Amino acid sequence: MTDAPVPLTESEIDVALSTTPGWRRVENEITRTYGIRYHGGVAMIVHVADVERLIGHHADIDLRWDHIRFGITTHDAGHRLTAADFDLARRIDAIATAHGAESTKRSSEEI
Numbered sequence: 001m002t003d004a005p006v007p008l009t010e011s012e013i014d015v016a017l018s019t020t021p022g023w024r025r026v027e028n029e030i031t032r033t034y035g036i037r038y039h040g041g042v043a044m045i046v047h048v049a050d051v052e053r054l055i056g057h058h059a060d061i062d063l064r065w066d067h068i069r070f071g072i073t074t075h076d077a078g079h080r081l082t083a084a085d086f087d088l089a090r091r092i093d094a095i096a097t098a099h100g101a102e103s104t105k106r107s108s109e110e111i
Contacts, residue, residue, distance in 0.1 A: 007080035016086040022103045023089050028080050029073040030089055034101035041068040044099040051091050057084045059092065067104060 008016065017023065023030045036044060041063045048070075052058040060071040070092055074082040096103075 005074050005077040005082040005084060007074070007077045007082055013081055016081075016083070020086055020089045020093070022093070023086075025081075026071075029071045030081065030085055031069060031071045032089070032092070033067055033069040033104045034096050035067050035104045036096075036099065036101040038063070038065045040099055040101070044068060044095060044101060047095050047099065048092055051095065052088070055084075055088065055091075057088050059088060068101070 013025065017025060017030070020030070023032045025031075034044075045061055045063060045068070048059065048061070057074070062069040062071075070089075072085045072088055073079050074085055
């Protein structure tokens with residue numbers, strides 16, 4: 001049996017956010033939106049899903065015609081932030097770059 005993920009402290013979250021530019025905290029989730037056309041977003045989702053399957057952690061994904069939003073939290077830690085969330089965020093950033101997705105300033109309220 002595996003150990004339950006350990007939630008980060010507030011100061012650890014602040015440090016982790018400083019190392020993942022473009023991601024912002026919304027309560028107990030980190031979120032980022034990228035500008036990408038719909039079919040490019042579908043390809044990006046497939047790429048992200050392959051990585052998520054390998055690492056055993058996933059994001060909530062919202063795909064629209066001109067952008068894609070990722071929201072990450074650790075459900076097994078009571079919907080709190082853990083190191084795994086920030087690791088996945090960095091992996092998503094690399095995938096977004098590979099797919100030519102552009103960072104956008106859209107807020108989660110606009111999605």
